[in-house]
Amino acid sequence: NxxxxxxxxxxxxxxGQSMTLQCAQDMNHxxxxxYRQDPGMGLRLIHYSVGAGITDQGEVPNGYNVSRSTTxxxxxxxxxxxxxxxxxYFCASSALAGVRYYEQYFGPGTxxxxx
Amino acid sequence: EDQVTQSPEALxxxxxxxxxxxxxxxxxGLxxxxxYRQDPGKGPEFLxxxxxxxxxxxxxxLKATLTKKESxxxxxxxxxxxxxxxxxxxxAQDTGRRALTFGSGTRLQVQP
Numbered sequence: 001n002x003x004x005x006x007x008x009x010x011x012x013x014x015x016g017q018s019m020t021l022q023c024a025q026d027m028n029h030x031x032x033x034x035y036r037q038d039p040g041m042g043l044r045l046i047h048y049s050v051g052a053g054i055t056d057q058g059e060v061p062n063g064y065n066v067s068r069s070t071t072x073x074x075x076x077x078x079x080x081x082x083x084x085x086x087x088x089y090f091c092a093s094s095a096l097a098g099v100r101y102y103e104q105y106f107g108p109g110t111x112x113x114x115x
Numbered sequence: 116e117d118q119v120t121q122s123p124e125a126l127x128x129x130x131x132x133x134x135x136x137x138x139x140x141x142x143x144g145l146x147x148x149x150x151y152r153q154d155p156g157k158g159p160e161f162l163x164x165x166x167x168x169x170x171x172x173x174x175x176x177l178k179a180t181l182t183k184k185e186s187x188x189x190x191x192x193x194x195x196x197x198x199x200x201x202x203x204x205x206x207a208q209d210t211g212r213r214a215l216t217f218g219s220g221t222r223l224q225v226q227p
């Protein structure tokens with residue numbers, strides 16, 4: 001198993017450009033999510049999905065779009081990049097287990113700089 | 116609002132010098148508390164899940180404990196390879212998001 005994979009590893013954008021961060025998992029996990037990590041602020045949830053065709057907003061969704069057409073893939077789209085979106089982005093996935101919670105597995109991250 | 120505070124922010128130990136990292140939390144009903152390890156330039160790596168006060172989990176030199184207000188990650192006789200940032204996160208019972216609320220982490224450096 002490759003686990004959770006993310007591409008690209010690094011990206012530099014100019015203000016106003018758009019791009020898509022890719023995330024894929026091969027563990028057949030229903031739940032997938034996107035976090036951003038900023039110095040001193042911890043990881044914060046952007047969007048999440050509990051299955052194909054089902055997505056919802058997290059704590060900091062503004063400026064980002066997601067869709068989930070398959071179980072394996074969960075891309076994150078930046079509509080019009082802003083310097084405030086400079087961050088490290090992590091995708092995570094887990095099984096859904098009802099009352100109990102299964103651990104989330106994280107990808108290696110995408111380091112994004114917006115100039 | 117759920118909150119997680121980790122202390123200290125940074126910790127430097129000599130190899131073999133045991134210590135503990137603290138994670139204080141406030142949450143509207145705890146579903147689970149999670150410990151992750153993060154190496155520079157990498158994604159968080161899952162270590163432990165704790166579900167209820169009094170629970171303990173161990174893995175090699177690491178032991179995690181949980182009370183109703185805080186969790187400790189005890190590191191016994193650490194080695195340089197234990198150097199990393201340790202992240203604590205909580206999940207509340209009342210959220211369908213299954214979102215993790217993370218602390219800012221403790222950066223641990225173990226010197227040989």
